[in-house]
Amino acid sequence: MTPSHDVVLVGGGGAGLRAAIAIAETNPRLNVAVVSKVYPMRSHTVSAEGGAAGAIAADDSLDEHAYDTISGGDWLCDQDAVEAFVKEAPQELLRLEHWGCPWSRQPDGHIAVRPFGGMKKMRTWFAADKTGFHMLHTLFQTSLKYTSVVRYDEWFVTRLLVDDGRVQGVVALELMSGRIEAITARAVILCTGGCGRVFPFTTNASIKTGDGMALAYRAGAPLKDMEFVQYHPTGLPFTGILITEAARAEGGYLLNKDGYRYLQDYQLGTPQPKPVLRSMELGPRDRLSQAFMKELEKGRTIETPYGPVVNLDLRHLGHKVIDAKIPFVRELCQKYQNLDPVKDLIPVRPVVHYMMGGVHTDINGATPLAGLYAAGEVACVSINGANRLGSNSLPELLVFGARAGQAAAEHASHEAPISAHVSAQVQDERQRLERDVLGKTGGRERLADIRDQMQKALEESAGIYRDGAKLSWAVERLRELQERVTDVSIEDHSRTFNTERVAAIELACMLDVAEAIVQSALRREESRGAHQRTDFPARDDRRFLAHSLISRTSDQSVHVEYLPVRITRWPPGERVYGEVVPHVETDKAAGRQIPTGARV
Amino acid sequence: MSKRIKLQVARYRPEQESESVFEEYEVPCPSDWVVLDGLNHVKDQLDGTLSYRWSCRMGICGSCGMTVNGEPKLTCATFLDDYAPGPVRVEPLRNFPVIRDLVVDLGDFMQKLVRVKPWIVRSVEKPLAAGEYLQTPEEMDEYKQFSMCINCMLCYAACPIYGLDPKFIGPAAIALAQRYNLDSRDEGAAERLEILSEHEGIWGCTFVGECTKVCPKNVNPAGAIQRYKLNAALESVKSFFLPRGA
Amino acid sequence: MAHIAEHYTEYHPRWLRPHISTYWWLRKRSYFAFILREISSLFVAWSVVYVLLIVYAVGRGPTVYQELLEWSRQPWVIVVNVISLLLVGFHAVTWFNLAPQALVVRLGHTHVPGAVISASNYAAWVVVSAIVAWIIVGG
Numbered sequence: 001m002t003p004s005h006d007v008v009l010v011g012g013g014g015a016g017l018r019a020a021i022a023i024a025e026t027n028p029r030l031n032v033a034v035v036s037k038v039y040p041m042r043s044h045t046v047s048a049e050g051g052a053a054g055a056i057a058a059d060d061s062l063d064e065h066a067y068d069t070i071s072g073g074d075w076l077c078d079q080d081a082v083e084a085f086v087k088e089a090p091q092e093l094l095r096l097e098h099w100g101c102p103w104s105r106q107p108d109g110h111i112a113v114r115p116f117g118g119m120k121k122m123r124t125w126f127a128a129d130k131t132g133f134h135m136l137h138t139l140f141q142t143s144l145k146y147t148s149v150v151r152y153d154e155w156f157v158t159r160l161l162v163d164d165g166r167v168q169g170v171v172a173l174e175l176m177s178g179r180i181e182a183i184t185a186r187a188v189i190l191c192t193g194g195c196g197r198v199f200p201f202t203t204n205a206s207i208k209t210g211d212g213m214a215l216a217y218r219a220g221a222p223l224k225d226m227e228f229v230q231y232h233p234t235g236l237p238f239t240g241i242l243i244t245e246a247a248r249a250e251g252g253y254l255l256n257k258d259g260y261r262y263l264q265d266y267q268l269g270t271p272q273p274k275p276v277l278r279s280m281e282l283g284p285r286d287r288l289s290q291a292f293m294k295e296l297e298k299g300r301t302i303e304t305p306y307g308p309v310v311n312l313d314l315r316h317l318g319h320k321v322i323d324a325k326i327p328f329v330r331e332l333c334q335k336y337q338n339l340d341p342v343k344d345l346i347p348v349r350p351v352v353h354y355m356m357g358g359v360h361t362d363i364n365g366a367t368p369l370a371g372l373y374a375a376g377e378v379a380c381v382s383i384n385g386a387n388r389l390g391s392n393s394l395p396e397l398l399v400f401g402a403r404a405g406q407a408a409a410e411h412a413s414h415e416a417p418i419s420a421h422v423s424a425q426v427q428d429e430r431q432r433l434e435r436d437v438l439g440k441t442g443g444r445e446r447l448a449d450i451r452d453q454m455q456k457a458l459e460e461s462a463g464i465y466r467d468g469a470k471l472s473w474a475v476e477r478l479r480e481l482q483e484r485v486t487d488v489s490i491e492d493h494s495r496t497f498n499t500e501r502v503a504a505i506e507l508a509c510m511l512d513v514a515e516a517i518v519q520s521a522l523r524r525e526e527s528r529g530a531h532q533r534t535d536f537p538a539r540d541d542r543r544f545l546a547h548s549l550i551s552r553t554s555d556q557s558v559h560v561e562y563l564p565v566r567i568t569r570w571p572p573g574e575r576v577y578g579e580v581v582p583h584v585e586t587d588k589a590a591g592r593q594i595p596t597g598a599r600v
Numbered sequence: 601m602s603k604r605i606k607l608q609v610a611r612y613r614p615e616q617e618s619e620s621v622f623e624e625y626e627v628p629c630p631s632d633w634v635v636l637d638g639l640n641h642v643k644d645q646l647d648g649t650l651s652y653r654w655s656c657r658m659g660i661c662g663s664c665g666m667t668v669n670g671e672p673k674l675t676c677a678t679f680l681d682d683y684a685p686g687p688v689r690v691e692p693l694r695n696f697p698v699i700r701d702l703v704v705d706l707g708d709f710m711q712k713l714v715r716v717k718p719w720i721v722r723s724v725e726k727p728l729a730a731g732e733y734l735q736t737p738e739e740m741d742e743y744k745q746f747s748m749c750i751n752c753m754l755c756y757a758a759c760p761i762y763g764l765d766p767k768f769i770g771p772a773a774i775a776l777a778q779r780y781n782l783d784s785r786d787e788g789a790a791e792r793l794e795i796l797s798e799h800e801g802i803w804g805c806t807f808v809g810e811c812t813k814v815c816p817k818n819v820n821p822a823g824a825i826q827r828y829k830l831n832a833a834l835e836s837v838k839s840f841f842l843p844r845g846a
Numbered sequence: 847m848a849h850i851a852e853h854y855t856e857y858h859p860r861w862l863r864p865h866i867s868t869y870w871w872l873r874k875r876s877y878f879a880f881i882l883r884e885i886s887s888l889f890v891a892w893s894v895v896y897v898l899l900i901v902y903a904v905g906r907g908p909t910v911y912q913e914l915l916e917w918s919r920q921p922w923v924i925v926v927n928v929i930s931l932l933l934v935g936f937h938a939v940t941w942f943n944l945a946p947q948a949l950v951v952r953l954g955h956t957h958v959p960g961a962v963i964s965a966s967n968y969a970a971w972v973v974v975s976a977i978v979a980w981i982i983v984g985g
Contacts, residue, residue, distance in 0.1 A: 038653075038655060038663065039663075039706065039710070039751075041661075041662065041750075041751050042653075042655050042656075042661045042662065042663045043661075044655070044656070044661075046656065046660055046661050046750075047656045047658060047660050047661065091728055094728055094731070094732060095728060097732045097733065098720070098725065098726060098728070098732075098733065098785075099719065099720055100719065100720040100780070100783060100785065100786070102740055102743075102744065102747055102783075103732075104737075104740075105735055105736060105737050105740060107736065107737065108734070108736070109734030109735050109736045109739075110732065110734065111732050130660070130748075133660055133750070134747065137747075141713075141718040141719050141776075142719045142720075144713070144714045144718065144719065145719050153710070176699055176705075205655040205656040205657065205661065206654055206655055206657070207655050238632050239632075239657065239658070241657070241658045242658075332658060335659070335677060336632070336658075446644070446645070446648075447644075447648065448643075448644030448645065489648075490648070491647065491648035491649050492648055492649035492651075494613055494614075494615050494616075494649070494700070495615070496613070496614050496615065496699060496700045497651045497699050497700035497701070497703045498651065499643075499650075499651045499652070500643075500648045500649060500651075
C-alpha cells in the first residue's frame with residue numbers, strides 16, 4: 001500500500017504551494033502531493049518582510065527591472081531567465097492579489113509600490129512589512145480550494161527514489177508516528193528553501209537546513225553557484241532577526257560609531273536627506289555588507305557583547321511613517337532589543353540571509369535528472385547571479401513555482417509508470433533510518449557540538465571576505481566533521497515525534513551543503529558579488545563569467561565544472577551605484593569583451 | 601556566577617508512560633533569553649530527548665505555542681527573566697491531544713479551517729488583464745486586523761468552550777472567516793454563514809473573551825465573533841421577513 | 847482531502863487527551879469572572895420577575911401591594927434581592943465594557959473608539975436611572 005501520486009512537491013512554502021496550485025489549475029486530473037516537514041503556514045516564506053518586485057509603474061519598464069537585477073547580480077545572471085522573470089513577476093503578483101493577498105494600496109485603491117535596494121525605480125509591491133506572511137497565508141488558504149492537492153503535513157523527505165536514470169518518488173518519515181514510507185510519483189519538485197542554518201548567525205528559521213539541496217546532490221543532480229551566500233546588511237545582533245530593507249527604503253540611515261553615514265566612502269553615492277534609488281542605503285546588499293566589514297577593519301563599528309554592530313537610524317521618519325509602513329520592525333525592536341526605533345538607534349550587523357546558489361535548473365525548473373524539478377530558494381536558475389536584489393525572491397517563488405509546476409505536470413502526464421525496483425531502495429532507507437539513526441547507541445559526540453563547529457568553520461572561511469587558505473582549511477575541517485558525525489550520540493529512541501532524529505538527518509544535509517559551499521568558493525578565484533576573495537580581489541570575466549556546477553563523485557569527492565552564463569542583451573559592465581545613472585542601452589559594452597563561453 | 605533558572609517541563613513518551621510527568625532542568629537565564637532559548641539549551645546540552653516545535657523564533661510562524669506557568673504563550677516571545685527566580689512550568693498547549701512532550705496535534709484546526717472556506721469566493725473572476733481589484737486603505741482596514749492571524753492556536757488553548765466541546769469551530773477559524781467576509785473583493789459571506797451559524801459555529805461562543813486576551817498578534821477573535829453574531833442575527837431576521845432575500 | 851494517517855493505525859501512537867476538570871472555572875481569575883457573569887443572568891432574570899410582581903401587585907391595589915411588601919421582608923428574599931442588585935450591577939458593567947467588541951461603528955474614515963461606545967452606554971444608564979428615580983421618588 002505505497003502512496004502514489006502524479007507529482008510530489010517537497011516543501012510547502014511559497015514555491016511549493018504556488019506549484020501545487022499551478023498543477024491543480026492547469027491539470028486538475030493530476031494528483032498532487034505536498035510533503036512538508038512542517039505545517040505549510042510555518043514555512044520560512046512567512047518571515048519575509050519587505051516586498052515583492054514587479055514593474056507596473058508608468059515610468060518603469062521590464063528592461064529596467066532586468067538591468068537592475070542583472071547588474072545587481074554582477075552579471076552572473078542568466079539573462080533569458082531574468083527576462084522571463086521580470087515579465088511574469090507582475091502577472092504573478094496580480095494573480096496573488098486576485099486570490100486575496102492584502103497588498104498595500106494607494107489612496108485611490110490601486111496597488112502601491114515602494115523603493116528597494118539596488119532598484120532604480122520603485123517597483124516593490126508590499127503588504128505592510130509582512131509581505132511573506134501575507135503571501136504565504138494567501139497561497140496556503142487558496143490551495144485549500146483544490147481537492148486534487150493532498151497534503152502530508154510533518155512528513156520529512158529523507159531520500160529521492162532514483163531508478164533507470166529518473167526520479168520516481170521520495171522516501172519520507174512521518175514525524176508523528178515515526179513510520180517510513182515511499183511516496184512514489186512520476187515527477188518530484190524540490191521547494192525546500194535555502195540553508196542559512198549552515199552558518200551560526202542567520203535570519204533563517206531553524207528549519208532552513210538545505211534538505212532539498214542535499215537530496216539532489218546525493219541523487220546526482222549538480223548544485224550551482226553554491227559559493228554565493230547573501231549577507232543581509234541589517235540583522236539584530238543577538239538573535240539575527242531580520243530588519244527589513246524596507247526600513248532603509250523608507251529612509252533609514254546606517255551610521256558608524258561616529259554617527260557618520262559611512263556608505264558614502266564606498267562608491268555608493270553621497271548622502272542625501274531622502275532616499276535616492278540605487279544609492280547609499282539603497283545600494284545592493286553585497287556592497288553594504290562589505291562596507292560593514294571594511295568599517296570593522298578601520299575600527300569604526302561599535303562593540304557590543306554580541307560582536308560589532310553599526311546603527312540603523314529611523315528616528316527622522318517619525319512614528320506615523322513607521323507605524324504605517326514598517327510596524328513589524330517597530331514591534332521586533334521593542335520586543336527583542338528593548339528599543340523603540342522612533343526614538344532610539346537600532347544596532348544591526350550583516351547576517352546570512354539567502355542562498356543565491358542551489359539545485360541547478362533550467363528556465364522551467366527542470367534539473368538534469370529526469371523527473372526532478374526545483375523552484376524557489378532551493379533552486380538556482382539563475383536569476384540572482386552573484387548577489388540577489390531585495391524583493392526579487394518572493395516573485396521568484398511564484399514565477400518559478402508556477403513554471404516548475406507546469407513543467408513537472410507535463411512530464412508526469414507522459415512519463416512511464418513507476419518501476420518495481422524502487423521498493424528495494426525504500427527498504428534500504430528504512431533500515432538506515434531505523435538502525436543507523438534511531439537505533440544508534442554509544443555515540444560520543446554531541447549533535448549540537450558538531451553543528452556548532454560546522455557553523456563556526458563556515459563563518460570563518462565562507463563569510464563576507466574569503467581567502468584560499470581559510471577555504472582549504474574548511475574543506476579539511478568539514479571532512480573531519482563528516483567522520484565525527486557518524487559517532488554522534490542519539491539519546492531519543494522513541495519513534496513518536498523524535499526531533500533528535502530529525503536534527504541528525506538535518507545535520508547530515510547541512511554537512512553536505514557546507515561541503516558544496518566551501519569547495520565551490522575555493523575554486524572560484526575571483527571576486528564577484530557576494531563572493532569576495534582577498535587573494536583574488538578583481539572580477540575575472542575571462543575565466544569566471546560562468547556558473548560553478550558541483551557534483552559528488554562516486555568516491556565521495558567533488559567535481560566542479562563551469563557553465564557559461566547566458567547573455568542576451570546586456571553585456572557585462574561595471575556595477576555603478578550612487579547618483580550616476582547607468583545606461584540601460586543594450587549596445588553599451590563599457591570597454592569589455594563579451595566572453596564566448598569561458599571554460600576552466 | 602551568572603543567573604540560572606529552573607524549567608519544569610512536561611514530558612510524555614507514549615512508549616514509556618501513560619500520563620505526563622514533569623522533569624526539571626536548570627538553564628542559564630541571561631536577560632535576552634526567551635523560554636525557547638531555555639528549551640534549546642536543554643535539548644542541545646542536557647537532554648536530547650525533549651521534543652517541541654519551533655522555527656522562526658520571531659513570533660511570525662506560530663509553531664512554538666506552549667503553556668508557560670499556566671498561560672498560553674509563544675515561547676519565542678516570552679522572556680525567561682520575567683519569571684525569575686522561577687521555576688518556570690512549561691507544558692503543551694491545553695485543549696489539544698498531546699502527541700509527545702510539548703507537541704500537540706493540530707489536525708482538528710486544519711480541518712476546521714477548510715470548512716470556513718478561507719479563500720476569495722466570487723461568482724465572476726476578474727481577468728488578469730483587467731488589473732487589480734481596487735481596494736482603498738479604508739476598505740482594507742475593515743479586515744486587516746483579522747488577516748494577521750498566525751495560526752498559533754493560543755486562542756484555542758485559552759478557550760474553555762473549546763476545551764469542553766472540541767466540536768466548537770473555534771476563535772481563529774471564525775476570525776479567518778470574517779477576514780474574508782469583510783474583504784471587499786469577496787462575495788462568499790452567504791456561503792460561510794451557513795457553516796458558521798450551525799450550533800457549533802459562532803453560537804457555541806459565550807464571549808468569555810480569553811482568546812482575544814492571549815492573541816499575540818492582536819487579531820481580536822472575540823470581537824470578530826461577536827460582530828459576526830450581530831450579522832448572523834440580522835441575516836436571520838431579514839430572511840424571516842424577506843424570505844426571497846432582498 | 848484524505849490524509850493517509852487516518853487509514854493506517856499500526857504505528858499510531860497514543861495521544862494523551864487530558865480531561866477538563868469540573869472545576870475548570872476555578873483555575874483562572876478570568877474564567878471565574880466569566881462564570882459569575884453567566885450566573886448573574888439568572889439574577890437579572892429574577893430582577894425582571896420581581897419588577898413584574900411589583901407591577902402586578904400595584905395594579906391589584908394597595909392590599910395586594912402591602913402583602914407583597916410583607917413577603918419581601920422575609921430574610922431570604924432580602925438576601926436574594928441584595929445579591930441580585932450587586933450581580934445586576936456586575937452584569938451591566940461587564941456588558942458595557944464588552945460592548946465595543948461587538949459593536950463597530952463607522953464614522954467617516956475611522957471607527958468610533960471603543961471607549962466612546964462604553965461611555966455612551968454608561969451615560970444612557972445614568973440618564974435612565976435618573977428619570978426612573980425622579981418618577982418614583984419625586985413624582
